[in-house]
Amino acid sequence: MKNNNSLGRMEDLEVWFITGSQHLYGEETLKKVAEHSEQISKSMDHSRQIAVKILFRPVVKSPEEIYAVCQEANSSKNCIGLIAWMHTFSPAKMWIGGLRILNKPLLHLHTQFNRDIPWGEIDMDFMNLNQSAHGDREFGFIMSRMRLNRKVVVGHWQDENVVRKIDIWTRAAAGWNDWQGGKFVRFGDNMRYVAVTDGDKVEAEMKFGYSVNTHGIGDLVKVINETGDSEIDQLCKIYSEQYQLTDNLRKGGSQYASLREAAKIEIGLRNFLQAGNFKGFTDTFEDLHGMSQLPGIAAQRLMAEGYGFAGEGDWKTVALVRLMKVMASGLKGGNSFMEDYTYHFEPGNEMVLGAHMLEICESIAAEKPKCEIHPLGIGGKADPVRLVFNVAGGAALNASVIDMGNRFRLLVNEVEGIVPEHDLPKLPVARVLWKPLPDMQTACTAWILAGGAHHTCYSQNLTAEHLEDFAEMAGIEYVLINKQTELYQFKNQLRWSETAYRM
Numbered sequence: 001m002k003n004n005n006s007l008g009r010m011e012d013l014e015v016w017f018i019t020g021s022q023h024l025y026g027e028e029t030l031k032k033v034a035e036h037s038e039q040i041s042k043s044m045d046h047s048r049q050i051a052v053k054i055l056f057r058p059v060v061k062s063p064e065e066i067y068a069v070c071q072e073a074n075s076s077k078n079c080i081g082l083i084a085w086m087h088t089f090s091p092a093k094m095w096i097g098g099l100r101i102l103n104k105p106l107l108h109l110h111t112q113f114n115r116d117i118p119w120g121e122i123d124m125d126f127m128n129l130n131q132s133a134h135g136d137r138e139f140g141f142i143m144s145r146m147r148l149n150r151k152v153v154v155g156h157w158q159d160e161n162v163v164r165k166i167d168i169w170t171r172a173a174a175g176w177n178d179w180q181g182g183k184f185v186r187f188g189d190n191m192r193y194v195a196v197t198d199g200d201k202v203e204a205e206m207k208f209g210y211s212v213n214t215h216g217i218g219d220l221v222k223v224i225n226e227t228g229d230s231e232i233d234q235l236c237k238i239y240s241e242q243y244q245l246t247d248n249l250r251k252g253g254s255q256y257a258s259l260r261e262a263a264k265i266e267i268g269l270r271n272f273l274q275a276g277n278f279k280g281f282t283d284t285f286e287d288l289h290g291m292s293q294l295p296g297i298a299a300q301r302l303m304a305e306g307y308g309f310a311g312e313g314d315w316k317t318v319a320l321v322r323l324m325k326v327m328a329s330g331l332k333g334g335n336s337f338m339e340d341y342t343y344h345f346e347p348g349n350e351m352v353l354g355a356h357m358l359e360i361c362e363s364i365a366a367e368k369p370k371c372e373i374h375p376l377g378i379g380g381k382a383d384p385v386r387l388v389f390n391v392a393g394g395a396a397l398n399a400s401v402i403d404m405g406n407r408f409r410l411l412v413n414e415v416e417g418i419v420p421e422h423d424l425p426k427l428p429v430a431r432v433l434w435k436p437l438p439d440m441q442t443a444c445t446a447w448i449l450a451g452g453a454h455h456t457c458y459s460q461n462l463t464a465e466h467l468e469d470f471a472e473m474a475g476i477e478y479v480l481i482n483k484q485t486e487l488y489q490f491k492n493q494l495r496w497s498e499t500a501y502r503m
Contacts, residue, residue: 008329020090040157043158081177090138111156151169172466178279185278197310223275283295285312299358300386304334308320335458337457341355351433355432364392366391371387374386392417397459400455410479411450413481432458
């Protein structure tokens with residue numbers, strides 16, 4: 001069951017460390033600049049906190065060298081972005097040509113080699129060597145003048161918070177890199193009459209770099225029906241080992257045939273995705289002709305492998321789930337397709353119950369999932385097999401990508417996951433409880449005012465900063481709802497944003 005679109009290894013990706021200077025300072029100073037730069041980049045590369053490689057590149061000192069390294073970065077398969085630092089003064093007109101062609105994300109590190117001023121030893125030689133305080137301002141000006149999106153990180157390169165911010169940015173860059181040339185498949189069309197899950201796929205491909213194309217459900221059914229009995233037997237054995245199977249789904253049980261059908265669907269789906277090199281998929285229960293049951297456990301397990309998924313034709317959330325899984329690779333916790341399903345309006349204890357009909361990723365499960373079969377009550381198909389579990393409490397967030405017509409908006413709400421205080425014996429789906437920040441009334445009002453979708457990606461391990469960095473790279477609007485949100489200012493933010501994007 002090899003997954004051609006697995007999340008891969010973060011350590012195979014490279015961020016290039018580029019230092020700017022100029023020939024004015026002479027060979028001895030430039031040699032020191034290179035030594036310091038290499039030491040900083042190696043420190044970051046060896047840091048356990050940064051998941052990708054940080055690769056030292058020779059100091060650039062002329063427009064030709066800057067243009068060449070930017071051109072090389074553009075064509076490098078493993079390079080996902082650049083970290084730029086001006087150790088000395090690097091006249092910014094030298095950077096115009098390179099920055100104009102650069103199509104990889106850029107982080108501007110505003111640091112200096114020494115942490116402290118050497119009070120008793122400082123002289124003009126030291127000052128000429130360590131000029132980041134104004135060299136980086138020159139560099140910052142030209143990027144602002146060119147209206148370039150980038151992240152600016154300020155502080156000493158050994159400071160833990162600086163390293164953490166760099167890691168956050170590299171993860172966003174890894175997600176952006178994964179989207180470039182990515183392919184997602186939609187089986188059937190969008191759920192009938194639904195607005196927010198649809199959108200402009202052509203504009204999305206131009207803006208984000210991934211493509212979404214439709215295959216008829218018959219194309220999938222054909223591949224599902226080619227699945228052999230031995231493959232089904234093997235997967236059913238895996239189910240029995242990894243999950244708590246109910247007795248009726250065990251071999252010899254009254255609904256073992258349904259488990260085999262679910263396994264057959266999962267194998268067919270995986271084969272289809274691998275053959276087409278797809279990174280995620282969406283389906284709709286309104287278009288399942290030829291399938292006996294809606295893919296439940298199949299979608300859950302494929303998500304756990306790293307594929308993006310969303311229901312009802314929601315291709316934007318498919319891509320978002322894949323993105324956030326890539327960004328969070330190697331971090332504790334999980335990311336899953338999610339839907340705001342129903343509310344708990346107890347005064348002072350308001351909560352959202354998030355779930356879906358079937359498809360919540362087991363990566364966020366708090367315990368070993370149960371494998372069960374129950375009627376679905378919608379779609380008119382046979383009872384589907386699914387994984388059932390609760391989700392642990394703790395800091396989390398919900399994210400949604402919305403097509404606003406003239407732009408895409410990335411909307412994020414920070415939430416607090418809540419451990420269920422009561423059993424839910426009659427609710428046969430995976431489920432999450434959370435309290436949206438700053439409170440139920442403010443958060444839900446803000447979400448609705450911003451046009452947020454009912455489908456999201458729920459994350460236990462990414463922060464708002466990860467997604468803000470990504471929005472900067474993608475050049476899209478970013479809107480955050482958190483504990484500081486106040487509706488008067490939030491409404492003004494939306495008004496100002498609308499005005500800015502119409503100009």
